[in-house]
Amino acid sequence: MATESRHIEDIISGIRESTYEIQTESRLAYSGLKREQDIAGVLERYAWLYNAETVRRAEEAYHAEGDPGDKERLRRVYHYLLEGYVDRRTAPLEDDLVTFEAGATVEVDGETIPYHNVPVLIAGEHDFERRERLQEAALAVVVEGNPSRLEVLRVRLGALANEFGYESYTTYNAERKRIDYGLLRSRMDGFLVRTEEVYAALMGRWVKETTGRGLGEIGSHHFAYVSRLPQYDEYFRKDRLVVAYGRTLLGLGLDPASQKNIHIDAEERPTKNPRARCYAPDPPGEVHLLIKPVGGLEDYMAFFHEAGHAQHFGNEDPALDYVERAVSTSYALTEIYSFLLQHLARSPAWLTAVVGLPEETAREVAYHAGLAELFLVRRYAAKLGYELDFFEDPFEEERNRGLYAATLSRATRFLYAPQNYLNDMDPGYYSADYLRAWITESMLRHHLEQTYGEDWFAHPEAGGFLRGLWASGERDENEDVARTIGYEPFDTTHLVGQFIDLG
Numbered sequence: 037m038a039t040e041s042r043h044i045e046d047i048i049s050g051i052r053e054s055t056y057e058i059q060t061e062s063r064l065a066y067s068g069l070k071r072e073q074d075i076a077g078v079l080e081r082y083a084w085l086y087n088a089e090t091v092r093r094a095e096e097a098y099h100a101e102g103d104p105g106d107k108e109r110l111r112r113v114y115h116y117l118l119e120g121y122v123d124r125r126t127a128p129l130e131d132d133l134v135t136f137e138a139g140a141t142v143e144v145d146g147e148t149i150p151y152h153n154v155p156v157l158i159a160g161e162h163d164f165e166r167r168e169r170l171q172e173a174a175l176a177v178v179v180e181g182n183p184s185r186l187e188v189l190r191v192r193l194g195a196l197a198n199e200f201g202y203e204s205y206t207t208y209n210a211e212r213k214r215i216d217y218g219l220l221r222s223r224m225d226g227f228l229v230r231t232e233e234v235y236a237a238l239m240g241r242w243v244k245e246t247t248g249r250g251l252g253e254i255g256s257h258h259f260a261y262v263s264r265l266p267q268y269d270e271y272f273r274k275d276r277l278v279v280a281y282g283r284t285l286l287g288l289g290l291d292p293a294s295q296k297n298i299h300i301d302a303e304e305r306p307t308k309n310p311r312a313r314c315y316a317p318d319p320p321g322e323v324h325l326l327i328k329p330v331g332g333l334e335d336y337m338a339f340f341h342e343a344g345h346a347q348h349f350g351n352e353d354p355a356l357d358y359v360e361r362a363v364s365t366s367y368a369l370t371e372i373y374s375f376l377l378q379h380l381a382r383s384p385a386w387l388t389a390v391v392g393l394p395e396e397t398a399r400e401v402a403y404h405a406g407l408a409e410l411f412l413v414r415r416y417a418a419k420l421g422y423e424l425d426f427f428e429d430p431f432e433e434e435r436n437r438g439l440y441a442a443t444l445s446r447a448t449r450f451l452y453a454p455q456n457y458l459n460d461m462d463p464g465y466y467s468a469d470y471l472r473a474w475i476t477e478s479m480l481r482h483h484l485e486q487t488y489g490e491d492w493f494a495h496p497e498a499g500g501f502l503r504g505l506w507a508s509g510e511r512d513e514n515e516d517v518a519r520t521i522g523y524e525p526f527d528t529t530h531l532v533g534q535f536i537d538l539g
């Protein structure tokens with residue numbers, strides 16, 4: 037017993053060290069400080085940890101443990117190792133796919149364009165037909181990568197089924213993430229029904245205004261153009277972004293200057309990914325918030341999303357056990373806090389007080405940000421339904437292509453290309469993590485508004501309350517937060533209500 041528990045502590049130290057290295061490797065590549073990302077290399081250095089034998093030892097220790105607290109700790113360790121082991125098997129394939137996409141180009145109107153630039157070009161392109169040509173060219177690259185994506189899935193599902201007895205990917209994730217997917221799906225189906233009318237009316241109007249066409253007639257790639265909102269760019273200047281962040285924190289009684297553990301990297305580097313991102317290689321001691329500001333509403337929202345993660349991880353209680361600080365059950369908890377800060381862009385009060393918008397403009401921006409989000413929630417509700425059906429029969433390609441296009445198109449009324457049926461899917465039912473966070477965030481925001489007012493972000497007491505939640509790190513589940521503030525888990529009333537109010 038003493039040797040076995042010694043072994044478990046060695047395993048946890050290994051998780052801590054390897055996680056630090058993986059996160060750092062990813063951050064250096066993402067921020068343009070390193071040319072190529074080599075996660076597979078890091079995982080190979082930890083082959084003693086991420087191998088079938090170690091996973092089985094952790095599994096046995098987990099099943100043998102009687103104390104509920106220790107059992108939960110071992111449960112997380114077991115699943116973390118198992119994921120790491122499967123990742124080690126798929127990492128070379130996935131690294132190749134990343135390299136392939138990074139080097140891929142498309143030919144449009146006689147011009148050679150990097151594949152990764154296509155979405156940005158589509159969002160800013162006024163010519164409808166050229167947006168179509170850009171999309172068509174990008175889809176050819178997607179199709180080229182699909183055999184590799186299927187191979188990754190084959191390896192992943194094969195390892196889980198043949199080596200660990202998880203025949204169903206859905207059952208596996210339900211156990212790992214402690215979630216009833218059937219319940220969540222039925223709640224989200226209800227959400228889709230209840231928001232259908234307001235969505236069709238308001239989105240129909242927005243699409244008509246921006247493209248001159250009807251909702252239901254155009255491809256999903258046009259949404260980026262519809263929701264781009266360049267008329268508000270002057271208010272969301274790139275050189276004011278970090279200032280708005282500082283003001284927001286000060287309003288909540290959090291002093292950004294004293295948060296020495298949260299490193300902001302806003303430097304311009306040629307190969308830095310412009311999309312904001314948060315890394316927490318060892319929370320709360322070391323957290324990074326990355327941004328290459330380009331300006332605009334979307335840039336602000338993406339940055340505040342990541343800032344929400346950074347505040348959560350950076351304010352964790354350092355006295356917590358490592359597993360409770362860093363080995364989460366799912367992403368559903370931390371996404372509550374990223375959504376909370378991201379959704380400040382839906383608050384006219386915040387847009388006027390912190391960003392400095394005129395009142396009328398603030399109302400317009402908040403409205404459009406809300407409508408764009410309704411699109412997203414409906415899209416993710418459809419993604420969850422599609423993914424659950426997909427994993428019933430993952431290698432039935434014809435069926436799944438059709439299922440993807442039909443399910444996503446029905447919920448959003450934009451036409452989805454069947455070619456994206458693998459590309460548009462994150463592993464581990466991340467869609468469900470997001471949906472759980474959307475539900476609970478709507479409750480948390482409602483609670484903050486009821487307790488501190490519409491301008492809760494300007495109340496240090498609200499900041500103190502949030503710090504209290506953040507201090508518990510990854511210990512609790514998303515639904516525990518709902519219960520803590522007096523709401524019923526998976527109740528979509530507030531989520532529905534905030535969108536109905538748009539009408």
Ligand SMILES: [Zn+2]
Nearest residue numbers: 341345371374
């Ligand atoms: Zn996030």
